[in-house]
Amino acid sequence: MGAAAARSAGTDIFGLALGQPAVVGFSPAWNRAVLSDLETFRSRGSFSSLVPYLNGGVIVTDAPSHAQTRRRLNPAFGPRGLAGVRRAVAQAVPPFPAEPTDALAWADHTVRDLLNTAYFSGEFDPALLQRFLAPLRRPFPAPMWLAPTVLAAVRRELRRLGHLRLKQPRDDLLTALVRLDGGLLEARISLAAAHDTTTHALAYALWHLAQDPQYHLPEQHPTVIREVLRLYPPGWMGSRRLAHDLDWQGHQLARGTLVLYSTYLTHRAPEWWDRPLDFWPERWQHKPAAWSYLPFGGGERTCLGLHLAQLILGETLAQLPPLRSLTGHPGPLPGLTLGPRGPLWVRRD
Incomplete structure (x- = not known):
């Protein structure tokens, strides 16, 4: 509704009733401004600061x-830094069950286990990891409340494993992060940010491969992942705070305004996408318009876990058997991340 009204008025932003001044934008020009002008659009005070899981580390560090913080972290999360992690993740992908299976539930525990492998060589207490990540799957305001006892236990487990890595390095992310100032905090924050986003992308990928098995080929998987992230971007909305007054196409926005960019609206906008509501991997034969596709954000603030998420998705899809869809509720449900409204039942074909 808001986007349609904005289009009719010849603009690319609209107001949002949040009890405070807030605007949402959805054009590539808006996305570029919000994600590139780090002096005007600040992370501190945005939605991430309200969620204990995300309120810390590089996510809320401003220009x-x-x-400088990203330069320290990038090597660990880059393709070369993840080479050993890739081998471990490929070996840890669980077999898909023989019986009918909810793709969402399977993706949930699979991604959790693969993140445990990637970060901690599978040595983090699995039950504690589940308790830590479970609230992220609940509707608001649950993700805003992290039980102090669970947080304290997670910190102890991180310190325990970090101490072991200093004595005996492993091919995992913790080995690289524990040697950095604030590395254990970055491990905890990035782990939380990675779980639901990757879980939902994997669940949707399984669902569409079950519905359209012609795409279940190794050479097709990269475009399947891109198309899933276009239709259902887990990070469906990003936010910043205005550091000073801004004139945007004649609209006067005051300092302190909460500004949002909607990946979901941009990815489904007919101005930049043919057949925007269809799952159509063939569209990726052509490069999209700049700043019209940003499942991992963009610019200097591109998601730190981009390569890790693609690694987990790619290695998991590569080992899936042929699937057939049964029944499900794939309609997107916005929460802290964007996921399906209900189970997605599939089975081996």
């Missing part, structure tokens, strides 16, 4: 410190 000029952000660039």
Whole structure:
């Protein structure tokens, strides 16, 4: 409704009733401004600051410190840094069950186990990891409340494993992060940010491969992942705070305004996408318009876990058997991340 009204008025932003001044934008030009102008659009005070899971580390670090922090973290999360992690993840992908299976539930525990492998060589207490990540799957305001006892236990487990890595390095992310200032905090924050986003992307990928088995080929998987992330971007909405007054196409936005960019609206906008509501991997034969596709954000603040998420998705899809869809509720449900409204039942074909 808001986007349609904005289009009719010849603009790309609209107001949002949140009990405070807030606007949502959805054009590539808006996305570029919000994600590139780090002096005007600040992370501190945005939605991430309200969620204990995400309120810390590089996610809420603003310019000029952000660039320096990212330079320290990028090697661990880059393709070369993840080479050993890729081998471990490929070996840890569980077999798909023989009986009818809810793709969402299977993706949930599979991603949790693969993240345990990637970060901790599978040595983090599985029951504690489940308790830590479970609230992220609940509707608001649950993700805003993290039980102090669970948080304290997670910190102890991180310190325990970090101490072991200092004595005996492993091919995992913790080995690289524990040697960085604030590395254990970055491990905890990035782990939380990775779980639901990757879980929902994997569940949707399984669902569409079960519905359209012609795409279940190794050479097709990269475009399947891109198309899933276009239709159902887990990070469906991003937010910043205005550091000073801004004139945007004649609209006067005051300092302190909560500004949002909607990945979901951009990815489904007919101005930039043919057949925007269809699952159509063939569209990726052509490069999309700049700043019209941003499942991992963009610019200097591109998601730190981009390569890790793609690694987990790619290695898991590569080992899936042929699937057939049964019944499900794939309609997107917005929460902290964007996921399906209900189970997605599939079975081996």
